[in-house]
Amino acid sequence: MNNNVKICSIASGSNGNAYYIENGEEAILIDIGISYKQLKNRAKARGIDIRKIKAVFITHEHSDHVRGLRVFSQNYDIDTYMTQGTAHSCRPYYMPAKAAKRIRCGETIEVGPFKVFCFAKPHDVAEPCSFRIETGGLSIGVFTDIGCACDGLAENLAECHVAFLESNYDEAMLRDGKYPEYLKRRIASDEGHLSNAQAVRIIEQVNPAKLHTLILSHLSADNNRPQIALKAFAHLAGRYKISTASRYEAGEILYVGEKECTGQQQTIVFPERLDRVELKVL
Numbered sequence: 001m002n003n004n005v006k007i008c009s010i011a012s013g014s015n016g017n018a019y020y021i022e023n024g025e026e027a028i029l030i031d032i033g034i035s036y037k038q039l040k041n042r043a044k045a046r047g048i049d050i051r052k053i054k055a056v057f058i059t060h061e062h063s064d065h066v067r068g069l070r071v072f073s074q075n076y077d078i079d080t081y082m083t084q085g086t087a088h089s090c091r092p093y094y095m096p097a098k099a100a101k102r103i104r105c106g107e108t109i110e111v112g113p114f115k116v117f118c119f120a121k122p123h124d125v126a127e128p129c130s131f132r133i134e135t136g137g138l139s140i141g142v143f144t145d146i147g148c149a150c151d152g153l154a155e156n157l158a159e160c161h162v163a164f165l166e167s168n169y170d171e172a173m174l175r176d177g178k179y180p181e182y183l184k185r186r187i188a189s190d191e192g193h194l195s196n197a198q199a200v201r202i203i204e205q206v207n208p209a210k211l212h213t214l215i216l217s218h219l220s221a222d223n224n225r226p227q228i229a230l231k232a233f234a235h236l237a238g239r240y241k242i243s244t245a246s247r248y249e250a251g252e253i254l255y256v257g258e259k260e261c262t263g264q265q266q267t268i269v270f271p272e273r274l275d276r277v278e279l280k281v282l
Contacts, residue, residue: 005136005256007162010034010042012144012217013247016064019142019164020048023135026112027052030131030142033064036071042250051076055111057118058082058100059145060128061090073097081109081116085127105129105152119152121145124191132156138256139210141165144218147191149202157206162254164245165202167216167232168193169223177223187223196224196232203236213254217245 006027010018016034020027020043027050032039043050056078059065073080073096080096081103087095103109105120105127115134120127123145130152132141141156141163157163174184174195187193194202199216214236216229226244233242245251 005138006048007140007254007256008046008048009164009215009217009245009251010039010046010048011247011250012164012245013219013221014064015221015247016067017144017218018068020053021114021133021135021140022048022052023113025052026054026114028111028114028116028133029053029056030133031059031065032056032068032072033062033066034068036068036075039068039072046250046253048250048253053078055079055081055114056096057103057109057116057131058086058090059121059130059142060123060125061086061094062125062145063091063094065145066090066094069094069096079111083127083129086125086129089126103129117156119156120150121152122147122150122191124186124189130156132159136256138162142217144168146194147189148194149198149205153202154206157202157211158208159210160208161210162213162215163208163211164215164217165199166194166218167196167199167224167229167244168218169195169220170225170228170232171195171197173228174220174223179222187220193218193220196229200232200236203233203240211240213241213243215243215245215251219244219247221247 004024006022008020011034017031019030080100082100084102107118109116113135117132118129121130130143139159139161141160144166
């Protein structure tokens, strides 16, 4: 087990998404939907060195996933990975300064110490994909903007030790809320977003044996609340460490291992066998 793996949700929500995974002196970013300035400020607040980022993987072309890509790529020599459909649909001023590398759903990409698994997901865009990352003996999933429980989500969630899983809306809040009907239908459709109830059912059905830490992500500002999402998962809190990712600031860093992590805010100590056992969070 590598003791240098660090994981952080720098941004999560319709105002921007960016998920950071570091192993030693190298890191990757899943999406960069906040401005370059915001990325720098949020990373600095958590002691993250964004110069370690070697690659950015883009899930799809919506602005809350690509907003900061072009400026960030102008300042750092990074590789960007996205599907052909995403590249064709992305607005030109969001595209990276250096030509993006094309990926295909079902493909596995290796970047330094990271192995990135790409799978297709249902969302109302050109060619969306989600990612699961293996590094240092750990498997991390970033699963947001998914309309329903597709096969790829189930298969990859089953392999995860840590997962960022969309829990976008409370069904009653969306139904009774201020959004116009067309937008309510879009969000609740099979190509929209996962509700709290849907996210719970996915965890119950997949019953991921390796999962230790679950971060509920991409929560709606208008149709959800962290306490409501956590309440929906309350009956699972004895099996997994469950928290929510913030849309307003970077979350606490998850440090995996013991040696380099003494005194850090949140350390996950994984045993040598990465199946479900009682784990201690310091």
